[in-house]
Amino acid sequence: MQAPKFAHTSQSFHVELKNRINDYFANTGKPTTGGIRLFGKAAFLLITFCYLYIQLVFFTPSAPWAILLSILLGACTAAIGFNVMHDGGHGSFSKYPFVNKFAAITAEVLGASHFMWNMKHNVIHHAYTNVDGVDDDIDAKPVLRMASTQKRYKLHKFQHLYFWIFYCFLHLYWVMMSDYRKYFAGKIGDIPLKKMSVKDHITFWGFKILHYSLFIVIPIVKLGFTDWLIGYLSFTVVAGFILSIVFQLAHTVEHTEFPVPDAATNRLEDEWAIHQLKTTANFATKSRFVSWFVGGLNFQIEHHLFPKISHIHYPQISRIVKQACHEYGVVYVEYPRLDQAVASHVAFLKQMGRA
Template identity: 60%
Template sequence: MTNPRFPKIKVSFHNELKNRIGEYFQQKGKSMTGNSQLFFKAAILLLTFIALYIHLVFFTPAAIWAILESIAMGLTIAALGFNVMHDGAHGSFSKYKWVNQAASNVANFLGASQHMWRTKHNVIHHTYTNIHGVDDDIEARPLLRLCDEQDHYKIHKYQHYYFWAAYSLLYIWWVFVTDYKKYFSLKIGEMPIKRLTFSEHFFFWFYKACHAVIFVVLPIIFVGPIAWLIGFLVMGLTAGFVLSIVFQLAHTVEHTHFPMPDEAGKMEDEWAIHQLKTTANFATNNRLVSWFVGGLNFQVEHHLFPKISHIHYPAISKIIKKACQDYGIQYIEYPKVRYAVASHVAFLKQMSRK
């Protein structure tokens, strides 16, 4: 299929934003990438994951503690994805390329192919946000219907009741199904991807094997298949739900749009305006939420400036808000998590109807 095209505007809103943000960093004398606070947080998360893994696999705690630690490991996997892998994949974790590659590579050891994810997320989702048939992140059929253009199935009538269960499947489905589907079909949704080089083929299977050893083989050897299965499901379902809900609160709520190209494949708005219409922030004054989700509650800032580390989002959000006010452009934001969740559920209910 032909990729949608955004109109080229000589004096664009995106250029205005880039000028204002560039002036801010020049005045402050700051790097756009991460700093010591981000590196310290990454170290805490990595050490937490290693400690939980060692205790669960090699010391076999009592059942109740094992369940609680498996939940904690699922939360830690999600936090590593938000804070380390995500910034690394966008090249914003560090000013050094090799550090960004190492941070991005965390995803491979956790079971998610970084090669496939970068294409799906960095290239497709960030360019064609919320465009049906292109953005694979809004494709959750047959379980969920997330925009008007998608087919309506009878099960969707109840999706605002069971969505939490569907979201919980994300991590396990991602690691064991969708990565392989993309690999063998050379497609992400309906979008074709480039053929893999020899090294890309090699590392795809190498990291899948590493994940299998770390998360399947060793735990089964040390704790047995039943204990492993229970612990892995608890961990995977926890990680899946948290990863899913953070994305959904950013793009599939009542006030976000799902624009489609015209018959010629042209979008109505320039790219930056499109991002503002399809993206929402939530709980930006909640420091705990911001710390845990790696600033992805500042999703507007992330979509407009993905190469800027999330540690700068609170500061640049003020600049972007002011620019939106100056130009009369809507800036979508929910002040609390529960308001965003309520809006998402209301959106699912709306999509549950034909």
């Protein structure tokens, strides 16, 4: 499927939103990047990650403690992805490009190619959210059916019961298979990859070797295969489930839409900003801990509309976006509590499995 085009309007809602957000930053004098609050959080997460890794590999705690620390390492890995890598990849971590680059490549150490992630997430997902055949994030077939336009199999009738098993293996699949499929195919779905330079190829393979050395070779040498396997599975299952559920709660719930381009013109009905609002949901917006842990990605609407603004500012600018949506009669999907969003996601999967 070719990437569709968005509708053009004489009075762009996106322009109105940008003007209001620009006024907010001009009036408050705040930078759009993360600042000291984000730097402090990043330092805390990275130091915690290093501490947990060193304790597990070089000091060999007893089995119960080792499993607990492995679980915490998985949670910390997800948190680094949300708070450090994600902002860095969008250029919102710092005003300095080299700092953003450093933040972004934490993905490489944790096992995911930043080159592939940038293409999959920044270029495709952020532009064509929930467009089946283009947005790779809703392509989990044949295991899961994430859109009514996807083929339904008998097993999908039970996907609202078994989905969590597959979410647990996202990180493992990402590290061991997904990046390689994209690399050797030269495309994500039907969208060709940007041409990789020699440096990109070296970075891809170099960091893969580093990741496998840190998380497979060294631990097996120090701990033995069985202890490593138990710890590694505890680590990757937790990281995978957290990464999966956060992104799914933002897009695959009952009230988000899955627009289909016009067959004749390959054009979507709405302009880009309204498309983002219709396909994206906020969740757990009343929880400060969730906001802190997931790097503001529970304010997914604001992130999709303004990805180059650090997540530190999302709770504040969400009021501006919500007010503009109210004035212009534009949908704003929000689940104030985490349990509401999870229940809606389960209901969505049930609906997709039985439609």
